[in-house]
Amino acid sequence: xxxxxxxxxxxxxxxAVNDIxxxxxxxxxxxxxxxxGAGKTTTIKMLTTLLKPTSGKVExxxxxxxxxxxxxxxxxxxxxxDPSLDGELTAAxxxxxxxxxxxxxxxIRIERTELLLKLFDLWDRRQTLVKExxxxxxxxxxxxxxxxxxxxxxxxxxxxxxxDPQSRNQLxxxxxxxxxxxxxTVFLTTHYMDEAERVAHRIAIIDHGRIVAQGSPAExxxxxxxxxxxxxxxxLTGSSIRDEKAGSVDQMRQFARMWRx
Amino acid sequence: MNVIYxxxxxxxxxxxxxxxxxxxxxxxxxxxxxxxxxxxxPVFQRSGNGSYVQxxxxxxxxxxxxxxxxxxxxxxxxxxxxxxxxxxxxxxxxRTIIMVGRTLGGATVAVLQGLLVFIVCLVAGFRPVSxxxxxxxxxxxxxxxxxxxxxxxxxGSALKDIQGFQLIMNFIVMPMFFLSGALFPLTNIPKLxxxxxxxxxLSYGIDGLRSSLIGISHYGMGVDALVLVVIxxxxxxxxxxxxxxxxx
Numbered sequence: 001x002x003x004x005x006x007x008x009x010x011x012x013x014x015x016a017v018n019d020i021x022x023x024x025x026x027x028x029x030x031x032x033x034x035x036x037g038a039g040k041t042t043t044i045k046m047l048t049t050l051l052k053p054t055s056g057k058v059e060x061x062x063x064x065x066x067x068x069x070x071x072x073x074x075x076x077x078x079x080x081x082d083p084s085l086d087g088e089l090t091a092a093x094x095x096x097x098x099x100x101x102x103x104x105x106x107x108i109r110i111e112r113t114e115l116l117l118k119l120f121d122l123w124d125r126r127q128t129l130v131k132e133x134x135x136x137x138x139x140x141x142x143x144x145x146x147x148x149x150x151x152x153x154x155x156x157x158x159x160x161x162x163x164d165p166q167s168r169n170q171l172x173x174x175x176x177x178x179x180x181x182x183x184x185t186v187f188l189t190t191h192y193m194d195e196a197e198r199v200a201h202r203i204a205i206i207d208h209g210r211i212v213a214q215g216s217p218a219e220x221x222x223x224x225x226x227x228x229x230x231x232x233x234x235x236l237t238g239s240s241i242r243d244e245k246a247g248s249v250d251q252m253r254q255f256a257r258m259w260r261x
Numbered sequence: 262m263n264v265i266y267x268x269x270x271x272x273x274x275x276x277x278x279x280x281x282x283x284x285x286x287x288x289x290x291x292x293x294x295x296x297x298x299x300x301x302x303p304v305f306q307r308s309g310n311g312s313y314v315q316x317x318x319x320x321x322x323x324x325x326x327x328x329x330x331x332x333x334x335x336x337x338x339x340x341x342x343x344x345x346x347x348x349x350x351x352x353x354x355x356r357t358i359i360m361v362g363r364t365l366g367g368a369t370v371a372v373l374q375g376l377l378v379f380i381v382c383l384v385a386g387f388r389p390v391s392x393x394x395x396x397x398x399x400x401x402x403x404x405x406x407x408x409x410x411x412x413x414x415x416x417g418s419a420l421k422d423i424q425g426f427q428l429i430m431n432f433i434v435m436p437m438f439f440l441s442g443a444l445f446p447l448t449n450i451p452k453l454x455x456x457x458x459x460x461x462x463l464s465y466g467i468d469g470l471r472s473s474l475i476g477i478s479h480y481g482m483g484v485d486a487l488v489l490v491v492i493x494x495x496x497x498x499x500x501x502x503x504x505x506x507x508x509x
Contacts, residue, residue, distance in 0.1 A: 048351055051508075073353040084344035088275040100267040101352035129278075145348075 001026045001153060001185045002047065007056035009042050016042040018209035019056070024202075029179055029186040031200035033193070033233060036242045039209040040189045041081065044157050047187070048078055061152055074102065076153040077146030081161065083138055087131030091122055091141050094130060095148055102149035109148070116144040120174060136167030140174065147178065154178075156188040160195060168192070172199050193230040203229075207237045264354050265362040272333070272366025276373065283377070286329065290321040290378045294385055297444065310446060316477075318379075318387035319398075319470035320443025326375040326405045327463055331434050333367035334413020338420050341507060350507070360504045364414060364497070368406035375402045389474040397473035397482070404489040405466035411496030418503035437463050447479045462492045 002024035009017040017039040024030040034040050045051035047058055049065040049072055058065055065072040085094050092113065099109035117123040120140040130138060139159055146154055156175070160168040176199060179186055190196055196203055197217045204214045213220055213236050217229050226232040276283070298314040305313035340346040349359055379398075389395070416429055440454075441463035447455065458464045459480075469485035472478030478485070 050347070050351060070353040073351060078348075078351055080344045080347055082344035082347075084348035086271065086275075086345055088278055089271065093271075093274070097267050097271060098348070098352070100263050101349060101354050103263075103353070 001028070001061055002030075002187060003057075003059040004043075004047070005057045007043070007046060007058060008054045009039075009046060009051065010054045015209050017046070017053075020206065020209070020211045022204050022211060022214060024185060024187060027179065027183045027185055028202060029176070029188070029200050031196040031203045032187065032189045032206065033191075033196055033203060034189075034206035035237055038206045038237075038242075040206060041157060043206070044078075044155055044187075044189065048076060048155060049073055074149065075151055076155055077149065077151040078155040079139070079142045079146050079157065079159050081157045083142065085130045085138055085142060085145070088129065090127050090129055091117065091133075092126040094141065095145055098145045099148050104149050112148050112150070116147055117141075119178075120144045134167075136163050136171070139163060139167070139171060143171070143174065147182070147184070150182070151184065153185045153187060156186065158189055158191065160190060160192060168195065175199065193228065193233055197229040205233060205236050212236050264358050265365065268349075268359060268362025269366040269369065272363065272370055273373075276370040283374070286325065286374060287378065287381060289328075290325050291381060293317065293324075293444075294321050294382060298385065312386075314382075314386050315388070315475055316446070316471075317444060318382035318385075319474050320441070320467050321382060322375045322379050322398075322402065323405055323441065323463060323467040323470055324438055324443055325378040326371045326402055326466075327409050327434065327438060329371040329374045330367060330406050330409035331413045331416070331429075333363075333370060333410065334415070334417035335423075335426055336367075337363070337414060337417030337504075338423065338426070341417070342422075346507075356505050357501065360414065360501055364407075364410050364500070367410045367413070368403065371406040371410065372399070372402050375406075390476045394473045398470055401466055401469035401473060401485070401489070404469070404486070404493055405463065407493035408462050408466065408489060408496050411493065411498075411500040414500030415496070415503040418500070418507050437461050440464065441467050442479065443467050462489070462496075465489050465492075 005021050007017055007020050032040055046053045049069050052066055060072050061075050063072045095113040117126055122141055160171060172195060175186060178184055202216055203220060204211050220232045224232040224235040226235050298317055302313040440458045440461040442458055447458055465480060465485040465488040468479050469482060472482045
């Protein structure tokens with residue numbers, strides 16, 4: 001479903017993603033793990049047409065995101081690291097706007113909205129403004145929205161960041177069941193190793209822009225002789241801490257937190 | 262078409278729901294209108310220019326539209342940094358369509374806010390020369406919204422963070438307001454100030470509003486309309502250019 005060959009992205013002198021290759025099969029849940037600044041988000045951006053690769057090739061269901069931008073965009077749904085819902089609109093309105101942007105016919109839009117909101121336990125709150133939702137509810141709504149246009153692939157970029165264990169648990173249960181019922185391929189990143197171990201069929205670990213290991217959770221543990229996936233992860237990426245510079249986006253997040261509740 | 266309508270609807274719904282913003286943005290024009298209007302009124306009257314409230318009311322409507330349009334540009338900056346825009350831009354809809362929807366929505370909101378201030382002016386004692394002036398006034402309000410909506414989009418797309426907004430506010434928006442002749446007549450002013458005011462797009466907007474609402478004009482209504490249409494088209498293209506350059 002996803003085919004990546006020798007993908008590279010450089011920003012000036014800095015190489016964010018360095019010659020990576022991997023495949024994700026149809027209906028697979030694939031976890032992409034790595035320390036901060038390893039190149040996860042850059043890779044997702046290249047896979048989802050938001051960034052043009054410096055070199056290398058990407059195919060999503062046979063489509064090249066650089067050449068067939070709009071066709072590719074129809075194939076996937078995405079949940080970003082930052083919340084991207086419109087807080088001043090209700091849950092149903094957020095779904096409706098998304099449906100219009102993806103040109104989902106009105107009738108199907110209404111049916112899918114009902115189906116997905118019921119599935120994610122949000123149907124009773126469909127007329128509530130999203131700004132009144134809890135973090136977990138917002139995340140669920142974002143995933144439901146990402147699935148509205150029946151995509152073949154769902155990208156989840158750290159979807160459980162900042163959620164309590166209950167919400168995280170529930171969210172993964174939903175994702176797993178959707179993966180089975182709608183046979184949607186899931187590509188996710190996370191910092192929680194236990195989640196990846198529980199949910200993912202296959203895992204790739206990226207560090208300094210390169211893929212350092214690939215395989216099922218069991219294979220990765222075997223390869224490193226570690227007891228847990230976390231142990232395997234640390235064995236592969238080392239235990240030094242990566243300090244990222246706070247960019248303008250981080251400052252903006254802080255600012256927004258100050259003004260919006 | 263549907264996409265444009267939905268994005269337009271989003272802007273309008275957001276506006277109608279944010280009562281705090283609606284009421285809050287009435288504060289500044291009210292202050293000018295009541296304090297300056299009645300404070301400077303006697304002096305203005307004695308110098309033979311008639312009622313000051315009558316004179317600055319069109320300026321207040323223009324100012325409101327200026328600020329609302331620029332703020333909707335900053336909304337773009339928020340949407341961009343916080344991911345709302347990312348979700349829109351990753352959808353299979355052309356960016357031009359997305360921008361048109363947003364811009365029309367922003368312009369509608371600005372005109373609505375301008376109309377609200379217009380009503381407040383009526384309550385404060387402002388009287389337009391005739392009801393027939395309303396369509397022309399609406400045209401000028403829409404043009405001001407398009408001019409500064411385009412500029413707002415360009416600013417919102419080009420700015421990296423919110424700190425830069427202070428700079429824009431103090432060095433672009435406030436000077437444009439003060440130079441526009443919203444508060445003083447443009448006749449008999451020093452030559453340099455005259456040149457500066459004639460380079461400010463808002464001057465033509467407010468002059469247009471004034472000539473349609475109270476029949477006093479400095480540049481002439483035709484010149485006002487022509488200048489505004491040309492600048493609106495230019496700024497919209499500028500906004501479109503910067504919007505198309507947004508990288509996420």
